[in-house]
Amino acid sequence: MSNRSAMGKILTCIIMFLLISANMTVYAVPAAPYARSAEQADGTIIIIRVFGDERFSWYEDKDNYVIAYDEESRNWCYAFIDGNRIVPGPQIVGKTMLIGDINGDGVVDIKDLLLLIKYTAEKIHKIHLTSEQLKYADVNDDGVIDANDAIKLARCLAKIPGEEIAVKEIEYTGRIKSDALLPLIAVVKAADTTKITPDSATLTVGETKYLIVHEPFGVHSLGTQPVKWNTDDTEIATVNSISYTSCEVTAIAPGDAIITATNSWGTVIDTCVVTVIPDPAVISDPNEVVPGDTSPGGDTTGDSVTATPDPTVIPDPNDSVPGDSD
Numbered sequence: 001m002s003n004r005s006a007m008g009k010i011l012t013c014i015i016m017f018l019l020i021s022a023n024m025t026v027y028a029v030p031a032a033p034y035a036r037s038a039e040q041a042d043g044t045i046i047i048i049r050v051f052g053d054e055r056f057s058w059y060e061d062k063d064n065y066v067i068a069y070d071e072e073s074r075n076w077c078y079a080f081i082d083g084n085r086i087v088p089g090p091q092i093v094g095k096t097m098l099i100g101d102i103n104g105d106g107v108v109d110i111k112d113l114l115l116l117i118k119y120t121a122e123k124i125h126k127i128h129l130t131s132e133q134l135k136y137a138d139v140n141d142d143g144v145i146d147a148n149d150a151i152k153l154a155r156c157l158a159k160i161p162g163e164e165i166a167v168k169e170i171e172y173t174g175r176i177k178s179d180a181l182l183p184l185i186a187v188v189k190a191a192d193t194t195k196i197t198p199d200s201a202t203l204t205v206g207e208t209k210y211l212i213v214h215e216p217f218g219v220h221s222l223g224t225q226p227v228k229w230n231t232d233d234t235e236i237a238t239v240n241s242i243s244y245t246s247c248e249v250t251a252i253a254p255g256d257a258i259i260t261a262t263n264s265w266g267t268v269i270d271t272c273v274v275t276v277i278p279d280p281a282v283i284s285d286p287n288e289v290v291p292g293d294t295s296p297g298g299d300t301t302g303d304s305v306t307a308t309p310d311p312t313v314i315p316d317p318n319d320s321v322p323g324d325s326d
Contacts, residue, residue, distance in 0.1 A: 035062075041074040042106070046094050048076060051178065056185050058086060058178070061093050065175040073105065078175045084184060089174050090133045100153055100165050102129065102137050108165065113157060116150045132174045139165055196261055196270040203237070203251035204279045211239075211272055212246040213261050227269065228262045237274045251276040 038048045047062045059067050059076070068079035070088035077088035095106030102112045116137055118127040129137060129145075139149040139156070155163035197214045213227050229239045229247040237257035238250045249259060254276050261269040 038076055040076060040092065040094065044094055046076060048093075052185075058181060060178065064177055066178060066181065067093050073103070075105070077104065080174050080176060081180065081184060086181070086184070090130055091174065098165075099136055099141075100139050100156070102133050104133070104136075108153075108157075110157065113150065113153050116145075116153055119145065120147045120150050130174075196259070196272045198272065199270075200273045200275070201249070202275045202277060203249070204277055205251050205253060206279060207251045209249045209251075209274070210242075210246055211249060211259060211261075213269055226264075228264070230260045230262065231274075232258045232260070236276055249274055254278050 035047050035049050037045050039045055048067065049060050049062075051058055051060060058079075059069075061067050061076075061078075066079045066086065067076050068086055068088040069075075070077050073092070075088075076093045078091045078093060079086050080089050081087075090102075090104035092104050092106055095104065098108060100108035100112055102115050105111070115127065115129075116139075119129055119137065134145055137145045137149060139152045142148070152163065153165070156165045195214055197212050201209050201211075203209055211229075226241060226244045227247075229241050231237050231239045231249075233255065234252070236251075236253050236255040237259070238252060239247050239259055240250070241247045247259075247261075251274070257274045257276070259272045259274055261271070263269055
C-alpha cells in the first residue's frame with residue numbers, strides 16, 4: 001500500500017469523525033432546531049421542531065407556527081400566549097376545522113354536540129369557549145350561539161333530511177410565529193425561576209414526600225422528555241419518578257441526601273436537600289426496665305453484681321467501717 005493511499009484513508013477517517021462529532025453537537029445543543037415525527041391521537045404523523053435552550057424552548061410545525069401538546073386530547077395544537085404561558089389552542093395541527101367542529105379534532109360528532117349543549121346551558125355548566133371555538137359553534141349561521149345551534153347540530157348528526165350543515169371551512173386566525181414569543185422569552189430568561197418545590201425537606205425514616213419542578217411560565221424549558229431524578233445516597237433516601245415533573249422521595253436512614261432534577265438535555269434544573277431523622281416512635285423509652293439495673297425503678301429481680309474482697313489485701317483492724325458502732 002502506498003503512503004498516499006494510507007494518508008487518504010487516515011484523512012477520510014478524520015473527516016468522518018468530525019462529521020459525527022458535529023452531528024452529535026447539533027443534537028446536544030437545544031438551540032439548534034431539529035425535526036422529529038410526532039403522532040396525533042388519531043394516528044396521524046406530523047413533523048415538529050423544537051427551538052430554544054434549556055431555559056426556554058418551544059415547538060413549531062413544518063410551517064413555523066408555534067404549537068403545544070394538549071394532554072387532554074393527546075394532540076399537538078396551534079398554540080397561543082395566555083399571560084405568561086404558551087398553551088394549546090382548539091385547532092389541531094394538520095386538521096381543517098369545519099362548522100360544528102367545536103373541539104377542533106377534525107370531525108363533527110357527538111362530542112361537539114355535548115360541548116355546545118353545555119355551553120348554551122352555561123348557568124349550570126360554566127363552560128368557556130374561545131373566540132375561535134365560537135366561530136365553529138354558530139351552526140345555523142345566525143350570528144348567535146344558543147340552543148338553536150345545539151338543536152341544529154343534533155338534527156344534523158341524526159341525519160334528518162334537510163338538516164345538514166353546510167360544509168364551510170373557516171380560516172384559523174389564532175396561529176402565532178416565534179416573533180410573538182420575544183416578550184415572553186425576555187421575561188422568562190430574566191426570572192430564571194424554574195425550581196424544585198419544596199427546596200428542602202425533613203423526613204422521618206419510612207416517610208415519603210413528593211417533589212415537583214415548578215415551571216412558572218408554562219414553557220417547555222424541561223425538554224422533550226420527563227424530568228430525570230437522582231439521589232446522591234440511596235442508603236439515606238431513594239427517589240422514584242411519578243410524572244413528567246414530579247417524583248416521590250422515600251426516607252431510608254438518618255442523614256442528608258441531595259435530590260437532583262435534570263432535564264432531557266442533561267442540564268441540572270435544581271437540587272433539593274432531604275434530611276432524614278430517626279422515627280421518634282422507635283427511640284428507646286427512658287423508663288424502660290433494663291435487666292440487672294438496680295437503680296431506683298430498675299429491675300431488682302435480675303442478675304446483680306456482688307463485689308468480692310481481694311484476698312491479698314489484709315484489712316487494718318484499726319480502720320473504722322462506716323456504720324460500725326463497735
